[in-house]
Amino acid sequence: MDLRHCNDCSQSKPNIEFYHWPKSKKKWSNYCRNCTKKRHREWYKTNENAQRKYQRAKAKLYWKKPEYRARVKAYRAKRRRENPKYRASEIKQSHRSRLRRYDLTAEEYTKFHDQQNGACAICLQVETSTRLGRRRDLAIDHVHGLKVVRGLLCNRCNRGIGYFRDDPLLLDAAIRYLSRSRRKI
Numbered sequence: 001m002d003l004r005h006c007n008d009c010s011q012s013k014p015n016i017e018f019y020h021w022p023k024s025k026k027k028w029s030n031y032c033r034n035c036t037k038k039r040h041r042e043w044y045k046t047n048e049n050a051q052r053k054y055q056r057a058k059a060k061l062y063w064k065k066p067e068y069r070a071r072v073k074a075y076r077a078k079r080r081r082e083n084p085k086y087r088a089s090e091i092k093q094s095h096r097s098r099l100r101r102y103d104l105t106a107e108e109y110t111k112f113h114d115q116q117n118g119a120c121a122i123c124l125q126v127e128t129s130t131r132l133g134r135r136r137d138l139a140i141d142h143v144h145g146l147k148v149v150r151g152l153l154c155n156r157c158n159r160g161i162g163y164f165r166d167d168p169l170l171l172d173a174a175i176r177y178l179s180r181s182r183r184k185i
C-alpha cells in the first residue's frame, strides 16, 4: 500500500486518505482528507463575510435572469405542493431576511407591532391583502436608502406613499387637489 505524507499533520497515510485529481498536473493533495476539511472549515471561518458578500452579489446577478427566476419559482411551487411544512419555513425565513435588511431586531419589530396594535400606522386597519392564501405581514416602512424604520404599514398605504415618492409636499398637494374637486361636487 502506497503511503503519502501530509504536510499539515505530518502523518503518513494510505493514498486513499488523500484527495487526488488524476488529470491535473499536481495529481495529489499535500494534505490528508481530514486536514483538507479542517483547512476548508478554517478558511470559511476567516473569510465568511467576504464569502457571504460574494455569494449575495452572485445571487443578485442571477435573480435578474428571467429563466433563472422561473426555475426557482417552479421549484418552490413544487416544494410547497409536496411538503406542507415548506411554506412555514419560507415565511419564517422571509421575515428574518426582512428584519436583517433594515437592521431591525425581532424585539424592535414586536415593539412597533404592539405600539400599533398590529394595525397600519396610517389607515389604522389591519392588513387584508394576502399572498399564497396567507395574510401579509405589515410592511416595514423605512426612509428610502437608509436603514431607518418609521413604522409598519399595510400594503396599500406603503405603496401609496411610495407612489408619492415619500414626499410630504406632494401628498399635501394631493390633499388640496382632492378637497378642491370635492367642493365642486
Ligand SMILES: [Zn+2]
Binding pocket: 006, 007, 008, 009, 010, 011, 031, 032, 033, 034, 035
Ligand atoms: Zn493530515
Ligand SMILES: [Zn+2]
Binding pocket: 120, 121, 122, 123, 124, 125, 153, 154, 155, 156, 157, 158
Ligand atoms: Zn394602511
